Each structure stands twice: as structure tokens, then as C-alpha cells.
Amino acid sequence: MSTIKERGITFPADVVTRSNLELMKTFDIRDDDIMLVTYPKTGTWWIHQVVKQILASEGIQDEKYLGDFPNLLEFTIPGKGPIVELFKTAPSPRVLATHVPVEFLPSGLLGSKAKTVVLMRNPKDTAVSTFKFWQKVPEVKTPESWDSFVEQYLAGDCPWGPFYDHVLGFWKLKDHHNILFLKYEDMKKDLPAEVRKLSSFLGRPLSEEAVQAVVGATQFDSMNKTVGQKNGLWTRKGIIGDWKNHFSDEQSRAFDDQYRDRLSNTGLEFEFE
Template identity: 45%
Template sequence: MASSQQDPLPEPPPYVKYQGILFPGLATKESLEAMKTFEIRDDDVVIASYPKSGTMWTYHIVDEILEGKRDVSATRVMECHVPQQAPAHLQYRKTPSPRLMQTHLPVQLAAPGLSTPANKVKIVFVLRNPKDVCVSLYHFEQANPLLNTPESWEQYTKDFLDGKLQYGDYFDHVLGWWQMKDDPHFLFIKHEDMKKDFPSSVKTIASFLEKELTDEHLARVTTNCSLERMRKSLSDVAGKKNIVRKGIVGDWKNHFSGEESAKFDQKYRERMAGSGLEFEFE
């Protein structure tokens, strides 16, 4: 006789500490170690970011520009190992070129072909203001059974500022990659700019990918890659339905107290000073 009670959700895999940085259990030590010898091909395109900065959105945009027609619901983060599947890096090794891949790794742990790129590899790095990243990560971790459920919003904001969340300190991560801003293999694009002028951002990405867009192709990209379209297409996909929540700029104002906001502002000023990197927060 079937139980009338729902089966309890499985415990998320324990987080992994690797070279001083905390990673979700999906980023196994074996996969993280494998990045040291993971070969980046000449025609690879890689979307890199701190988590919840607009990675999947950008992946979808790039795929539409390149007309790759990949199954966006089956995208894999290269350093992760989803249960009942082969590690992502092994799957990618068998993927025919040209490959479109994702990573959330800090620059010092990324595959050598990304941290010191050569030839024609292209890396699109997506940036988003830290307050909205914190809110998006908080809700994502609440909804994802493979991640630890946050203890409370108050504790989460403290852990974020202390760099004690998955993938480590936000500022270390972003500024580490930002050192590559003058490298022609990189395009740095901001979530806030994509929200403000989506067609212009699509053109910028297409130009970086050396892909000419007709007016018809541009219209197709902006239609197919709207956040609302993505939310609908991923809503019934296991493990993907919580990826797109709001995607707006300034949602942090619905969550932060005045004191929390002030602490973030102070940290932001301290860490970003002199970097040339600035964000819009609303």
C-alpha cells in the first residue's frame, strides 16, 4: 500500500572545501582537480560568471546568435557532476566542436585555457551587482534540493559579505576575472546593461563572436531569449525550473534592511575602489 505521506527530499550532497573555497557538492573534488588538465579548444565559447549573475540567459543568447539550436535545458556547468550522469567535464570532452560551455569557477581554478587563453577561444563573462546576486542566490538555494537551505536571510547576507557561500567571495571572484578586461579573448557584459537595452547588448555579444546579425536574426534572438520566454521553457525541466525567478534590477530593495544595505555599500566601496568596475543597483 502506497504511503499517504510524501517521501522526504534527499539531503543535498555535502559542500566541498577546495583550496580554501566552498563549493556545492555537485562540484566534486575530482571534477575540480580535472580542470587543471581540461583542454580548451580553439573554437570554444565559454560563459563564465559568479552564480546567479545571468549565466543561463547569456548562454541562451549566445546559442541563438550562433544558431546552435542546443537543448538549453540540458546545459552543464563544466566543474559539476550531476547525480546519475557522467561528470560534466567528461561529457564535454566527448562533445563535438564547436562547444558552448559554462563555468562558475574563480579564475585561479579555471582550466588553463580560460585563465591564460590563446588562439581563438572566446569567453563571455557576465557581471551583476552584488545585492541582486545575493537575493537571487538566496532564493535559488531555498528552492534547490541539491543545495543547502539558507538558515535565514539575515545570516545569509552576513555569510555573503564574509565570503562563506558557494564559490567563495563574490568580490574576489569578480575582480579576479576583471583583471582580464583588456584581453581580446574576453567580453565582460553586465546583467543591468542587458536589461536596460537588450538589442544593443545582443549586438555587442554578436560582434564579439564575429557573427553578423540581420534585422530578422536580431529580432529572433531578442524574442526567443526574453526572460519570460526562458522562464516558461524551463518551468517544467527538472533541476532548471528555479533558474529564472525575476531577473530584474533592484529586487534587493524588497529584501535588504537599511543596515544590511549600508554594510553592502561599504564593502562594495572598499573592494571596488580603483578597479574601474561599477554597477547600477536600480
């Protein structure tokens, strides 16, 4: 995998360029934009589908530059160019998405009326999903083994930066009125409640009938059998606690130690089963 480093953060050079990151800084944000922020493998595709269905309940369809996959602003689409350039002329409301740490966001985002949704997932399941994904994607160096990957992940040697740096960078903004934090685990346990919360935050409250329609279209298992299988990469098991099938006791303790060290006194917590 060829990589670039920008401000100490590693990015896969095959899809993210320095020029793209520069373009993101000055990307013009519209007040009706919806920005989806995720660390890789924490539910990007899922939250994108939920937002799409909320908008679809009003008859709004987003631009499909990448089919059904979220359009990550920092990416380049072969033959089409930087997504950040393509979105300049996309019709409103635009559903934008990114994996970048907070310091790479468009400079005008937080001062605008645009809505930012940050989806987070527990670090153990995130690590497993990342490991499985890296094994399938040619743009990323295939891990030598699960054990070596765990060491790499604990050290924060990952595309888009260390997990905790990423989530805590956004968590510092938790009191910002235009940012909503959601958790993958909450979506798995009570998707209707999270859809209501999300639609209300977006200023598009849904009737109970519409909530159930969105839930029916985005329940992970049924959704994975339809849209997800078109490409086979973006979804896997979609469960809480799959980490137990991969972590040794020693690895689990190491993750727990890091979890306590980084998140104590922050107010941010995750569920692991």
C-alpha cells in the same frame, strides 16, 4: 549541505568533486570554444540561451546534456558522469560554462583563440537571488533567515567563493582580446545592443532581422514563461532592484561599504536600479 574546500574556495560536494576540478585544469580547449563565466545567480541560464540563439541563427545546435540548462564544467550529472568528461567528445563549437574563480579555469583557455564571456550582476540582487535559490535546492543548506544569510554573504562564506574575489579575479583580465564582459543590468535595459555586441565578439555578426529574432526568443519575461518553467529553479523575477524588497537600511549600508571598499579604483561599477 556537504562541501569541499579547494584552494580556500567552498564547493557543494554533491555536484562538484575534487577530481572534476583536477580534470578541468587539463581540459583541452578548442579554438572555437565559447566559455561562459558567471558567479552563481548572475544570469547563467539567460546568457546561455542568448548564445544558443546566436548559434541557432547559423543552424548550429549545442549538445543537450542537461536539457536547456548550461553545462557547468565542474558538475557531475548523476548516471552520466563529469560534464568535463562528456564535453571531450562534444561537437564544435562547444558552449561551455562555469562558475569557478579564474584560478580554476582550464590552463589552456587564455592562451587559445577560444572566446570567453563573463557576465556580471550587481551584488545586492545577486544576494537576493542566491538566498531564494538556496531555499529551493536540497544540495545547499537552507539559510536560517535572510538576516543570517546576509551576514554569511558579506563574510564571503558562499559556494564558489566570495562575490568580489570572483568578479575582480576576472576583471583583471579586462584587456585580454578574447574576453568580453557583459552586465545583467545592461541586458535588461537594452538587450538588442548587448546581442549585437556579443554576436560581433563571437565572430558571428547578425543582421538586424536576426538580432530581433534572438531578442524575441530571449527576452527574460517571455523566456521565463516557456523554457524557464520547465524546471522552476533557474529563473525568478529577473529584475533590477528587487533587493529593495529585502534589505534593511543597515544591511544596504553594509553592502554599500563593502562595494566601495572592494571596487574603488578598479573601474568596475554596477547599477542597482
